[in-house]
Structure formats: structure tokens, C-alpha cells
Amino acid sequence: MDGVHDMGGMDGFGKVEPEPNEPPFHAPWEGRVLAMQRSMGYAGTWHIDMARFAQERLPPQVYLSASYYQRWALAMETNVVERGYAGADELAAGHAARPGKPITRKLTPDVVKQGMTRGSFYRQAQGPARFKPGDRVRTKNIHPATHTRLPRYARGRVGVVELVHGCHAFPDSVAIDKGDNPQWLYTVVFDGGELWGPDADPTVKVSIDAFEPYLEPA
Amino acid sequence: MADHDHDHHHDHGSELSETQLRVRALETVLTEKGYVDPAALDAIIETYETKVGPHNGARVVAKAWSDPAFKQALLEDASKAVRTLGHESRVGDHLVAVENTSSLHNMIVCTLCSCYPWEVLGLPPVWYKSAPYRSRAVKDPRGVLADFGVKVSKDIQIRVWDSTAETRFIVLPMRPAGTEGWSEERLAQLVTRDSMIGTGFPKTPEEVA
Numbered sequence: 001m002d003g004v005h006d007m008g009g010m011d012g013f014g015k016v017e018p019e020p021n022e023p024p025f026h027a028p029w030e031g032r033v034l035a036m037q038r039s040m041g042y043a044g045t046w047h048i049d050m051a052r053f054a055q056e057r058l059p060p061q062v063y064l065s066a067s068y069y070q071r072w073a074l075a076m077e078t079n080v081v082e083r084g085y086a087g088a089d090e091l092a093a094g095h096a097a098r099p100g101k102p103i104t105r106k107l108t109p110d111v112v113k114q115g116m117t118r119g120s121f122y123r124q125a126q127g128p129a130r131f132k133p134g135d136r137v138r139t140k141n142i143h144p145a146t147h148t149r150l151p152r153y154a155r156g157r158v159g160v161v162e163l164v165h166g167c168h169a170f171p172d173s174v175a176i177d178k179g180d181n182p183q184w185l186y187t188v189v190f191d192g193g194e195l196w197g198p199d200a201d202p203t204v205k206v207s208i209d210a211f212e213p214y215l216e217p218a
Numbered sequence: 219m220a221d222h223d224h225d226h227h228h229d230h231g232s233e234l235s236e237t238q239l240r241v242r243a244l245e246t247v248l249t250e251k252g253y254v255d256p257a258a259l260d261a262i263i264e265t266y267e268t269k270v271g272p273h274n275g276a277r278v279v280a281k282a283w284s285d286p287a288f289k290q291a292l293l294e295d296a297s298k299a300v301r302t303l304g305h306e307s308r309v310g311d312h313l314v315a316v317e318n319t320s321s322l323h324n325m326i327v328c329t330l331c332s333c334y335p336w337e338v339l340g341l342p343p344v345w346y347k348s349a350p351y352r353s354r355a356v357k358d359p360r361g362v363l364a365d366f367g368v369k370v371s372k373d374i375q376i377r378v379w380d381s382t383a384e385t386r387f388i389v390l391p392m393r394p395a396g397t398e399g400w401s402e403e404r405l406a407q408l409v410t411r412d413s414m415i416g417t418g419f420p421k422t423p424e425e426v427a
């Protein structure tokens with residue numbers, strides 16, 4: 001979806017402000033949110049793409065004004081309710097009123113290490129890769145109303161395939177409960193001028209990781 | 219918490235209590251439903267606070283600086299190479315190391331959310347997740363570097379890697395001059411988090427003398 005989360009190339013957000021000696025968390029609740037996210041992921045409740053899509057669906061003014069972990073919490077509430085893990089009434093009350101849904105497995109202290117390891121996104125290829133390193137490709141000009149990982153600034157642009165990462169679960173499909181729909185994944189590199197026009201810094205190149213359905217030969 | 223303006227660096231005042239209450243309600247419900255175990259949440263938080271951090275990545279970089287075979291393995295398949303080092307946070311399948319040279323400077327960003335190589339660098343800093351960084355890194359990387367007080371000469375090409383899938387990138391910075399014969403442990407002290415994101419350089423021997 002063409003949301004405010006797709007920030008690449010936007011102006012007006014100001015300077016980057018590094019924080020010296022930044023603590024791991026700025027408030028204890030941030031750690032709780034992160035740990036709940038990991039636990040719910042381990043429990044097989046929803047996929048990371050569904051978490052991202054729930055964030056993208058936040059109203060723009062909320063997305064922009066909430067902090068990172070606040071967005072996570074809001075997206076978690078969305079998925080908890082939409083997927084039937086708890087009711088909005090229960091979240092509002094702060095207590096469960098009904099029994100929970102079955103989960104695949106529960107993250108307990110003895111398996112925390114496993115719970116913090118990223119799963120693999122590799123999937124069985126459904127066919128040969130269409131592109132190889134060195135191929136010129138054009139990204140499609142697509143504007144799906146749902147989740148996609150093709151950023152706006154890199155749509156309809158000509159680049160070169162640099163790396164082939166194997167076949168991966170396709171976020172555009174996973175995020176809307178349409179299954180893994182495995183797709184080949186490539187690093188595609190663009191000249192700055194192709195993305196930002198003749199005034200672009202000629203010494204800059206930018207790459208994205210693009211799934212095969214985003215690309216056509218150029 | 220959704221209805222309030224929010225400073226991305228801090229929580230304060232009534233907003234803190236609202237967010238706290240809402241997160242506490244969520245945890246209570248998820249716990250009562252049997253989905254999460256508060257003791258496991260404590261253990262996860264402790265791991266992120268004490269065990270996973272840029273020191274893991276620094277070890278990787280220092281080893282690549284000292285061991286040419288490891289460096290080659292790292293650039294060929296970073297997931298596999300890093301796994302041999304036995305990290306606290308085990309590395310998944312999709313890590314890629316990109317090498318800075320005298321003619322190329324790499325920078326990592328995620329414009330769509332905040333994808334970051336947690337396994338080797340720990341929790342992402344607030345600036346990495348912020349709108350200014352996410353919006354400008356792909357369009358004006360030299361301007362972003364200037365915000366960090368970093369200048370990369372114009373005869374060096376800048377390559378920005380936008381982490382739009384599950385691939386995660388770590389920059390292999392250039393080994394500082396004057397470190398010949400240094401041990402891996404000593405070299406690791408020069409490797410900063412930002413040098414592995416590409417918004418900084420490693421420290422010089424003088425800086426740690």
C-alpha cells in the first residue's frame with residue numbers, strides 16, 4: 001500500500017539525530033512489547049509480514065507520531081483482535097474473559113534461545129530463476145492496496161541484478177493470508193540518477209531486494 | 219497511546235502511563251490466555267540487554283581483518299561464516315556482508331520499516347528507525363553522513379543497501395592503518411556499531427590509546 005511507512009526519498013523529516021550512549025530500551029514497557037512479539041511469533045500466531053502490514057494500516061498521523069515500540073504494540077493489538085486471539089473488550093478490560101485459542105507452541109524460559117533465532121525464509125523453488133546477475137531489469141509500476149516490499153521510489157526503474165538470494169516466501173502474499181507463494185529474490189542495483197533524476201549525486205548507487213514478480217526484463 | 223503526539227526519543231508525563239497501562243493490559247490478557255510466559259519475556263529482555271549487541275559484529279569484523287580465509291568465507295556466505303563463531307543470538311539464513319574498499323563505501327537502511335541485522339548488531343538505535351534516516355539515506359546519503367559528522371570523499375562511490383526483504387546486511391569496514399600485528403581482541407575494540415551500518419568509521423589506534 002502507498003502509505004507513509006514507505007519513506008524512501010521523502011523530504012522534510014529533518015536531520016538524523018544520533019543519541020550518545022543510547023540505552024537498550026528507553027522504558028521498561030518497550031522491552032515487554034519486544035518480548036511479547038517474539039513470544040507470539042514463536043507461538044505461530046502470525047507472520048512478521050502480517051505484523052508489518054498491521055503497522056502500515058495505522059492511520060498516517062498515528063504511524064508518524066508513535067514511537068517504534070508503540071507501533072509494534074498497536075500492530076500487535078490489531079493482529080490479536082483480528083486473528084481472534086483476544087477480544088477488543090478483553091484488551092480494554094485488561095483481563096481475559098474467555099479461554100485462549102490453541103497455539104502451536106509456547107515460548108518458555110528454557111527455549112528462549114530458539115525463540116530468538118530468526119526462522120528461515122527460504123522456500124522450495126517453484127521453477128527456475130528468471131534472472132541472473134548482470135541482467136538488466138525494470139521494476140514494475142505497481143500500486144497494490146495491500147502489503148508490498150517494492151518501495152515507491154524504485155517502481156518503474158531500470159536496474160541491474162547483482163545477487164540472487166534463492167527462493168523466499170513472498171511477503172505480498174503472506175501478509176494477506178494467501179500463503180508463502182515462494183518467489184526468487186534478487187538484489188537489484190540502480191544508479192542514483194535513475195531514481196532521483198539528473199540532479200542526483202552521480203557517485204551514489206542504491207539497491208533493493210526485489211522479488212521476481214516485481215521485475216520484468218529491460 | 220495512538221492519539222498523542224510523541225517524541226521519538228522519550229516517553230514522559232501522562233503519555234508514559236497511558237502506554238504503560240495499555241502494554242500491561244496486553245501482557246496480562248496474553249498471559250491469562252496462555253500465549254505468553256512472563257518469565258520467558260524477562261529472559262528475552264535480559265538477553266537483549268546484556269548479551270546481544272554490536273560486540274558480536276565487532277568480533278566478526280575483527281576476525282575478517284585478521285584471517286583472510288574467514289574474510290573470504292564471510293563475503294561468500296556471511297550466515298554460514300558467522301555461525302561458526304557461536305553467537306549468543308544464533309544467526310539465521312540471510313546475512314550478507316558487504317565490504318568497504320578504497321573506492322566504495324556501503325551504507326545500510328530499511329526505508330519500509332526498520333530491518334536491521336539484530337543477530338550481529340543487537341537492538342537497532344532509535345535514529346536507524348527514525349523517519350529522517352529512513353527517508354534520506356537512499357536519496358541523500360552524503361547528507362545523512364554529514365549528520366554523523368562523517369565525510370566520504372567524492373571519488374569514493376556510495377552504495378546504499380535498502381533492506382526490503384529478509385536479507386540482512388552488515389558492512390565490513392576497512393581496517394584502520396597502524397594496526398599491523400594487532401590481536402583480534404584488540405582490533406575488535408576499534409569496531410563501532412555505526413561502522414558496521416556504514417554511518418561511521420572504525421576508531422583509529424590513537425582513539426583507543
